[in-house]
Amino acid sequence: MQTAGVSTPREIHIERKTFRGADGTPVVAVEGLHLVLPPGSLTALIGPSGCGKTTTLRIVAGLDTDFEGRIVLPPDPRIGFVFQEPRLLPWRTVEQNVRLVLDRPDDADPGPLLESLGIADMRGRFPTELSLGLARRVSIARALVIRPDLLLLDEPSASLDEATAGRLRALILQVWSDYRPTTLLVTHNIREALTLADRLVLLAPRPGRVVGEVILDRPQPQRDDTWIEATRADLVRRFPGTVA
Amino acid sequence: MTSARASRHTGWIGLLVSAASLIAVWSLAAFIADSRLLPAPWTVFGLMTAEIASGELLHHLGITLARVIAAFSSAMLIGSAIGIAMGRSRAVNAALDVWLVVLLNVPALVIIILAYVWFGLNEAAAIGAVALNKLPNVIVTVREGARALDPDLDQMAKAFRLSWKKRLFDVVLPQLQPYLAAAARSGLSLVWKIVLVVELLGRSNGIGFQLNLYFQLFDVGSILAYALSFVLVMLAIEILILQPLETRANRWRVHTA
Known part of the structure; x- marks a missing residue:
């Protein structure tokens, strides 16, 4: 079951995005950010805070239209957004939260998706009963259930302990290989990017701009800790200040 | 449990x-x-049963209740819509703020008299006057709630391109629920008190009309019988309808503690 527009690339061209500072002077947040996302790819935007990562995601999702540039997406794009905070409706159950975003909620069965994310037996629970890690899995299910033309992941393992974060990354990788959505991941965690992405785009702060691009052609399942550590060390040497 | x-x-x-x-x-x-002017509870209770048996009390009670429901629901519906609009849009708020302050401060009696003078002694004027008295109250409460809506959830709804129906019923109204409940609580009691005044001034049936009649006869027992019967009805609405509704709406909160 392929989704419409699956073969067209998604393009992001942000010439310039400015904010008004506290004293009214314009501050350039992002400048000259050009990205072409091939269908089914997973691109990671990496950089320290203040390099406009989240701003970029908001622009791509259509939440911020006040910028110079253009975003190329299939017509009527379905965008699955996994926010940093899960942003679930506390008054709806897990299953209702996932079904909420479907056009005809009775059409699709979110069962298999909940199953593969390990939250199938929590369908009837309310988000207030879930830990952050579980709530984030629900938010990932909600983003995937619409078969998104573009999946946006904003720091998916932020504020989780290392063990939980590792488990969540493995799950993300699992569902990503199952569904193959074109994905843009934003993170400041280089290990996370090296675990999940097939391409890294490195950003420098103030204004956010691209300083390097790295293709990771080793298949994700073959990336062990040694490889990740070696690649990280190499990147730290090549891009000091951007990668930590 | x-x-x-x-x-x-x-x-x-x-x-x-x-x-x-x-x-x-x-x-x-x-x-x-x-004294005849302060009858004992059992005397009032006796009068009440006699009036119920004759069918008089239930007839007037039903009419008053219908007016309360009509005025209350139109005030809640229109007030919520205006309240949400004022809470979400600065322009709407600026445009309507003076109206709201005026309406909040016009005495109920003045609105009732003007409604009867301008629109005649009819049912629409009566119910409209009561609703108009309750309206600003609903607007102020719901506006407060609309201002406190969570922008994160709003962005989520936007990113997933949710329909306006889902935004209203799944995202916005559940957040407004405590405010709506507060407006409903204070509203129901306010509305029924004003309905009695409207009936007393310009209607020929309902509890307010009966109270006026017994006032002229100086029949305190019957006055208390009629007033109490309606208090009991309001108590029943509170316990049988409002409280279960609220418990249902708050199901998800039980787990937070």
Whole structure:
């Protein structure tokens, strides 16, 4: 079951995005950010805070239209957004939260998706009963259930302990290989990017701009800790200040 | 579960104790006064059953209740819509703010008299006047709620391109629920009090009309019988409709503690 527009690339061209500072002077947040996302790819935007990562995601999702540039997406794009905070409706159950975003909620069965994310037996629970890690899995299910033309992941393992974060990354990788959505991941965690992405785009702060691009052609399942550590060390040497 | 049941149990006991003490104080006062102007509870109760048996009381009660429901629901519906609009849009708020302040401060009686003078002594004028009295109250409360809506959830709804129906019923209204409940609570009691005034001034049926009649006859017993019967109806609405609705709406909160 392929989704419409699956073969067209998604393009992001942000010439310039400015904010008004506290004293009214314009501050350039992002400048000259050009990205072409091939269908089914997973691109990671990496950089320290203040390099406009989240701003970029908001622009791509259509939440911020006040910028110079253009975003190329299939017509009527379905965008699955996994926010940093899960942003679930506390008054709806897990299953209702996932079904909420479907056009005809009775059409699709979110069962298999909940199953593969390990939250199938929590369908009837309310988000207030879930830990952050579980709530984030629900938010990932909600983003995937619409078969998104573009999946946006904003720091998916932020504020989780290392063990939980590792488990969540493995799950993300699992569902990503199952569904193959074109994905843009934003993170400041280089290990996370090296675990999940097939391409890294490195950003420098103030204004956010691209300083390097790295293709990771080793298949994700073959990336062990040694490889990740070696690649990280190499990147730290090549891009000091951007990668930590 | 056990503690919830236990607290409900204590709630019932508290209710019975306060009702019993009210009747006791009333009986004592009636005994000391020993006057036609302060009949004892059982006298009033007797009058009430007689009026119910004759069909009089239920007839007027039904008419008053219908007016209360009509005025209350139109005030809640229109007030919520305006309140949400004022809470979400600065322009709408600026445009309507003066109207709101004026409406908040015009005495109920003035609105009722003007409605009757301008639109005649008819049902629409009566219900409209009551609704208009309650309206600003609903607007102010719901506006407060609309201002406090979570921008994160709003962005989520936007990113997933949710339809306006889903935004309203799944995202916005559940957030406004405590404000709507507060407006409904204070609204119901306010509305029925004003309905009595409207009936007294310009209608030929309903509890307010009957109260006026018995006032002219100086029949305090019947006045109390009619007033109390409506208090009981309001109490029933509170316990049988409003409280279960609220418990249902708050199901998800139970788990947070």
